Amino acid sequence: MSEVEAGPDKVSLLELAWTFNHIALASFGGGLSAWSREVLVVEKEWLGEAEFLSAMTMSRILPGANQVNIAVFAGSKMRGFPGAVAALLGLCLMPVVIIMVAAYFYFRFKEIPAVKGVLHGASAAAVALTLAMVIQTGRKCLTGLVPVLLFVAAFVLNGLARWPLPLVLLIVAPLSLVWAWPRERPA
Amino acid sequence: MIHTYLQLAGLFASLSLLSIGGGNAVLPEMHLQAVRGHHWMTDSQFADIFSISQTAPGPSILIVTLVGYGAGLTVGGVPGAIIGGVIATVAMIVPAASLMYVVTLFWKKAQEAKWRIAVEKGFAPLTVGLIMATSLVMSRAADHDWRAYLLTAICTAIFVFTKANPLIVVGAAGVIGYFGVV
Numbered sequence: 001m002s003e004v005e006a007g008p009d010k011v012s013l014l015e016l017a018w019t020f021n022h023i024a025l026a027s028f029g030g031g032l033s034a035w036s037r038e039v040l041v042v043e044k045e046w047l048g049e050a051e052f053l054s055a056m057t058m059s060r061i062l063p064g065a066n067q068v069n070i071a072v073f074a075g076s077k078m079r080g081f082p083g084a085v086a087a088l089l090g091l092c093l094m095p096v097v098i099i100m101v102a103a104y105f106y107f108r109f110k111e112i113p114a115v116k117g118v119l120h121g122a123s124a125a126a127v128a129l130t131l132a133m134v135i136q137t138g139r140k141c142l143t144g145l146v147p148v149l150l151f152v153a154a155f156v157l158n159g160l161a162r163w164p165l166p167l168v169l170l171i172v173a174p175l176s177l178v179w180a181w182p183r184e185r186p187a
Numbered sequence: 188m189i190h191t192y193l194q195l196a197g198l199f200a201s202l203s204l205l206s207i208g209g210g211n212a213v214l215p216e217m218h219l220q221a222v223r224g225h226h227w228m229t230d231s232q233f234a235d236i237f238s239i240s241q242t243a244p245g246p247s248i249l250i251v252t253l254v255g256y257g258a259g260l261t262v263g264g265v266p267g268a269i270i271g272g273v274i275a276t277v278a279m280i281v282p283a284a285s286l287m288y289v290v291t292l293f294w295k296k297a298q299e300a301k302w303r304i305a306v307e308k309g310f311a312p313l314t315v316g317l318i319m320a321t322s323l324v325m326s327r328a329a330d331h332d333w334r335a336y337l338l339t340a341i342c343t344a345i346f347v348f349t350k351a352n353p354l355i356v357v358g359a360a361g362v363i364g365y366f367g368v369v
Contacts, residue, residue, distance in 0.1 A: 024245045058294055061310050063206045064283025065248035072287045084288050095245020100272055102239050103256040119235040121364015123329040125357040126241040128342030130322045135347050141311035151316040159320025165205050165216045172313050180309030182301050
């Protein structure tokens with residue numbers, strides 16, 4: 001019931017930004033969602049457990065990176081619009097600086113064979129990280145013939161046939177909604 | 188130069204609103220535009236910056252910072268690259284974040300609404316399919332052969348069945364790549 005107590009007052013914009021900066025930097029190598037829950041729900045108690053989960057679902061459905069959307073959700077809950085901006089800046093500012101430095105070194109030294117070798121190996125693991133997400137989330141939602149067909153349609157059209165995403169969404173999204181629309185069950 | 192920046196802003200602002208399920212869902216489209224459409228970088232460079240963005244701290248969406256950096260670099264050197272990176276990042280984050288802000292205001296009032304239930308349930312399989320497409324496109328862009336596929340399979344098993352820190356696994360795969368095994 002902690003979602004009732006977490007009030008929108010008292011938390012300063014600086015604390016919001018600092019907290020999301022902390023979450024972002026702790027996630028070196030991935031696991032940002034897990035860190036978000038740890039800090040927002042367990043440590044700071046800004047969001048309740050159920051509230052966090054529904055925010056996660058909403059973040060996944062809406063466009064935008066999940067973590068960015070969680071920051072907007074939590075920031076706007078705590079301090080309204082300025083809070084959302086503070087949380088976003090906290091989440092992104094340092095990572096953008098870090099990745100710019102990485103970009104500088106990459107584009108300067110990319111022709112060195114050793115760097116190419118390291119990145120080629122790392123890319124295999126990066127693909128694995130994405131595949132692992134497919135397996136972990138797929139286990140929960142691919143539980144029947146229709147969802148599996150929707151999954152396959154999205155994969156084949158976008159991944160194999162390389163159709164543009166808007167076209168794929170135009171075809172698959174309405175079918176998904178028709179399938180998932182809640183119906184009155186006859187008693 | 189301005190032309191490139193406008194292209195960056197236009198591309199990522201529209202991808203931002205299409206990135207349902209997170210940035211990974213629009214990677215195939217991003218790859219298509221950055222490599223084949225605008226020739227900002229090569230296939231293997233795109234695969235490289237994907238690995239960098241997956242390993243670096245912060246939202247994985249920051250691959251757009253790297254695409255913007257690469258595009259800016261081709262027209263304006265390092266200062267142009269930094270501007271390109273900032274433009275791409277802002278263009279990718281602001282539209283989706285604004286939408287999230289607006290929907291947050293409505294979402295809590297819609298607990299029992301049918302559209303909320305349908306969207307929650309219906310978009311899940313679709314999103315997983317798009318993420319799966321991403322895995323394939325990245326693998327092809329990196330020009331993986333059977334040894335790289337094997338490494339990917341092993342790493343996937345490690346991620347799914349253990350709680351190993353992804354950074355360590357990615358680092359280990361990098362070491363294997365350094366010695367030219369894959």
